[in-house]
Amino acid sequence: MPNNAATAAARLSTAPMMDWTDRHCRYLHRLMTRRTLLYTEMVTAPALVRGGALHLLRFDPAERPVAVQLGGSDPAELAEATAICCDAGYDEVNLNIGCPSDRVQSGCFGAVLMEQPALVAKCVRAMIDASSVEVTVKSRIGVDDQDPEDVLPDFLSRMQDAGVQRVQIHARKAWLQGLSPKENRDVPPLDYDLVMRMKDRFPTLHISVNGGIESLEQAKRFLDAGLDGVMIGRAAYHTPSDVLLRADQWIFEESGGKTALQVVEEMRPYIEAHLDEGGRLHQVTRHMLGMFSGQPGARHWRRTLSEGAHRPDAGFEVVEAALSEIAVEEAKST
Incomplete structure (x- = not known):
């Protein structure tokens, strides 16, 4: 079920970042921007369903619109976790198909699932069936030796067929062997043009670009070029006054603002x-x-x-x- 508030806010969003975008961070960021969509750190479905770690979902209503990101690869477990997140009051549930960490790979979720698009489709279908809010997917353009030109359109087509209407694409491959998670944020080259071509190929899919975006000026260029949204991670965290304090004016064309x-x-x-x-x-x-x-x-x-x-x-x-x-x-x- 689409959430108009979350979709409208997705014109600009902060990226989900482990150990960074916790509830304290999100409360601060919300004071800086009324409109930007905020994301949680990734929460694993097993932690919620098997571990009962509901404290991981705590948030202040003032943070809204806010989306929760889930990690997992079992459709039934992800469906149950999605229902828990909906009950907690989140405006969107996002599935992580982009994180390259060893811990994530060992759990068979994150970027490694780019190699199993049929399984991802089953997961998101189950999540959508269990959800009262929109279910979205954050992915890479591919992993390891995959050819993004072939892999990404096939992946997006499967997501769309499964009912996904909104995706966030980190415009880099993830190298699951040979690069650390930190290196995976910088070393693989960015391919923004590929993401732009995916918008041409899937015109009804809401596509946000992520990866290496450092300013609102750069974000605005992507939006002006036809993308539906831009997701900013480290720049929004390390220089929030440059990004978030100006976001409502630059991206959402609203007046006002704070110091x-x-x-x-x-x-x-x-x-x-x-x-x-x-x-x-x-x-x-x-x-x-x-x-x-x-x-x-x-x-x-x-x-x-x-x-x-x-x-x-x-x-x-x-x-x-x-x-x-x-x-x-x-x-x-x-």
Whole structure:
């Protein structure tokens, strides 16, 4: 069942990134952009169905529109996990067919499933049947010695036949043998032209491009060229003020906007509530290190947060001290 809010927001989305896009990160990002679609870290279907790890699905309603990414390869288990995610209130359920890590391969999910498109089709069909929201797929253009020119259109055709209406394509191959997960994010060459050709070939499929996109200017060029959406990962995380603070204006053509200082102040009640629940400051502030990237005082901001937030008794005063560093450096530069 298509979710109009998630589909409209998918014009720009943040990529699901393990150890990064947790609920604290997503809350921060939502304060920076009203419209961008946010994704969770990947959650494995076995963890939900067999492990009962429902805490992995915790999110604040303020994060919406928000999509959960699942990993798995068993249709029945993925269907059950999808139903659990729908009950949790997510706006979209996404299947990971792109992650190249060894841990993912050993579980027979992620990018290795590019070699089993018939199984993936069964998985997404089962997920769609169990879902009250849209089911989408994030893939690579191929793996190892596969020819993306042949593999990707066949894969997309099978996904479309199974009922998928929206996909995100990381425009790189994944080398499952010989490259680390980190190297797989940089070493295989990007083939944006292939993704563009897939849009021509599948005009009714909503296609977002992912991989190596570093700015809103670059994202806008893809949209102007005819793609339906752009997914940004590391740039949105490391330089969120450059990407997310301007996203609503640049991509969704909305007025208004905030400054990084305003967002940090708006994080105060969230951080204090987290600390009151027994959480640690660094669990939230580790996602805020890039807030002032490229601005005077950014290095002092990062250092103050990095050194102070790990203290067991650290509170919002550490953030205030880091903000004072920004103010001092701004005064020097004027």
